[in-house]
Amino acid sequence: MRRPGSIEALAELEDERATQKVQVARRLLREMAPHARTLAVALAFICLGAAAPAAAPYLVGRAIDHDIAGGDGWGLLRSMALLFCVYVVGALAQRVQTRRVGQTGQHVLAALRTKLFVHLQNLPLGYFDRRPIGDLMSRLLSDIDTLSQFFSQGLTQLLGALLGLVGLMVAMAALNFRLALACFAVIPVMLLTTRYFAARARHAYRRTRQTVGAVTSNLQEEIVGVRQAQAFNRTERNIERFRDRNAANRDANVAAVGVTSAFSPVVDVLSTLSTALVMGYGGWMVLDGQLTVGLLAAFLIYVQQFFRPLQLAASVYTLMQSALAGAERVYAILDEPGEPPDDAGAPPLGILKGRIDFENVTFAYQSDRPVLNEISFTVQPGQTVALVGRTGAGKTTVASLIPRFYDATAGTVRLDGEDVRRVQRASLRRQLALVLQEPFLFSGTVAENIAYGRPGATRAEVEAAARAVHAHEPISALAAGYDTVLGESGATLSQGQRQLLAFARAVIADPRVLILDEATANIDTRTEALIQSALGKLLVGRTSLVIAHRLSTVRNADLILVIDAGRIVEQGTHDALMQRQGAYAELYQRQFQEPSRRAPPS
Secondary structure (H helix, E strand, O other): OOOOOOHHHHHHHHHHHHHHHHHHHHHHHHHOHHHHHHHHHHHHHHHHHHHHHHHHHHHHHHHHHHHHOOOOHHHHHHHHHHHHHHHHHHHHHHHHHHHHHHHHHHHHHHHHHHHHHHHHHOOOHHHHHHOOHHHHHHHHHHHHHHHHHHHHHHHHHHHHHHHHHHHHHHHHHHHOHHHHHHHHOOHHHHHHHHHHHHHHHHHHHHHHHHHHHHHHHHHHHHHHOHHHHHHOOOHHHHHHHHHHHHHHHHHHHHHHHHHHHOHHHHHHHHHHHHHHHHHHHHHHHHHOOOOOHHHHHHHHHHHHHHHHHHHHHHHHHHHHHHHHHHHHHHHHHHOOOOOOOOOOOOOOOOOOOOOEEEEEEEEEEEOOEEEEEEEEEEEOOOOEEEEEOOOOOOHHHHHHHOOOOOOOOEEEEEEOOEEHHHOOHHHHHOOEEEEEOOOOOOOEEHHHHHHHHOOOOOHHHHHHHHHHOOOHHHHHOOOOHHHOEEOHHHOOOOHHHHHHHHHHHHHHOOOOEEEEEOOOOOOOHHHHHHHHHHHHHHOOOOEEEEEOOOHHHHOOOOEEEEEEOOEEEEEEOHHHHHHHOOHHHHHHHHHHOOOOOOOOOO
């Protein structure tokens, strides 16, 4: 077994990272496969553009030896005209290739961004429990943006530089092989230098993508929580924490720039060394009559052009490392397994009557820490069942297993006798509605938010749903009524108004099973009484599961389940549980500070 800090372990880690980088690059190339024809055209123009630098020095050398030395004025004019045409063709080819590759890159990125968003929509909720939203936003925006920069700017330059380098090497070897070898003598040193800097640049740019994710995550969290930060006088502490993360990102970028900026001077030194070799060896060949002055001049131009693609590749290499590091983080999300697919041939769930059965259900978010332990209970169609207990007892987890936000670790959850894992998930969730303590409202109008669960609803149906939960009057009082545009998360509405819209959204969905998770906790007593009255009519023939800390809201429930430490410790009606003087009575009396009515010991 390798020690974590040993040279062998570090070598293995670097090999693993290099392999991962190659795999990421291959996956990006596969993303471009649908655009192979466009890329082939672009590659043809890249080759044409690379031919111009290879042909130009030869024309200069020929003009010196044949036209200038021979005193042929018209020949010199023809050579200059031909040289001008070569550069014009090269410039036009550069424009076409940049446009073609840029267009392809943007199509690839749009498809990749869509694929990423679709995959995020299909990931299990457990994934989002473990990931900061800001980091996910950084991958969707910042990391994709680095890829955009590479595809729109760097890819064409990199391909042009590489093909141009090949063209120059072929032209130099064809012109004079021995002098070309003198120029190529520095290539082994160049390869070793590139490998040295590449290994450090990979690590540096992976670090920059990680730190920018941390900065984005911190920004998202602190902006959303700015009210709490001001209320608890935490603004200075939060500013200091952001400065630390921002400084870490700055240091990571400085380190990355330091690595890549050191590469260019090394290329300059090697270029100077190669020029000196060509000048010395080529000058001796001219003096010895083995080479003309024009060919030596052409070779000196070739040497300058030979290192220009290398310098360009060095600058693009910085962008490429950042892009590959960003792509690595994007593919890390795409490689996450989505929600378990429906079983092959799974039937759609028929119209529910509303019977719910939990049969010895155990569930754990982490395998070694069960949240529910062998929970069993039955809810008859049309019943209202309340889940009560201390915070963290497992009430919300019970409710989350019904729509398959999570799957039971052991045991079975059934609706009308059907195992929820054996039916189509969409048909299951279509017949459920969920109202949370903190409802989420989307950017859009009030009417669009109410109709969110039923997009084809008419305005009359939207208003009917609002009236049913007594939300019509507060909505009508808004500036544009049902057409009022809400900001992010409905921030312009009060907590109570947002809760009423969430109730209207649930009503218009016409669910067979309604789950209320602390849904009336933020509503005043009068509004709560109106909603309870409305729900009493709306829930006829429907099953409802109510999670509540405010025990006054569950007095009329058909069945109350008292959950403690993941187990049902009591169940029954309010009156029966109060007479039992057990856990429920203790919770109720403690909440209302009623004196204990426990019978004296006999």
